Amino acid sequence: EEKRYVSDELNTWVRSGPGDNYRLVGTINAGEEVALLQTNSDTSYGQIRDNSGRTAWIPLKELSNDPSLRTRVPDLENQVKTLTDKLNNIDATWNQRTAEMQKKVSQSDSVINGLQQENQTLKNQLIVAQKKVNAANLQLDDKQRTIIMQWFMYGGGVLGVGLLLGLILPHLIPSRRRKDRWMN
């Protein structure tokens, strides 16, 4: 056998007055929009007006505050379609942005690696340069000490020669004038 489904195209009878005893004047389709004009609380009937402007009475339990699923489903289907489109769009955008970000990150990574290597190289060069400066300073100190020593010895030599000339030579070369002065 084949499967079939009971149609949800249901109809409701409408009557000429607010009660089960008033005559049936027609049928109205499930889901159709009507205006509720007044209600009879004794019989729980409501007076309605359809889109053609005709008025009749219907049991209040046949009326719903919400549109029927038959009219809501197309709206819901449209919403699902719109949301699906948006979601696909967002997904594509997301994938694109993620790819861009990954690309940028990898680019930054290589830049960072380059900078780190350069930094290490510069540090090594700095260490070498500092050692060279220290060695040069030490050599300079040594040279200065040597120069000072040389001047000191030179000065000592000058002093010695001066002493020789001043103290010893007068004794080796006697002068009469000096003796004359001594006697005076």
Ligand SMILES: Cc1cc(=O)oc2cc(OS(=O)(=O)O)ccc12
């Ligand atoms: C289907 C339907 C809906 C409604 O709200 O009022 C009616 C009133 C009718 O009687 S008439 O006004 O005498 O034609 C017949 C049919 C309807």
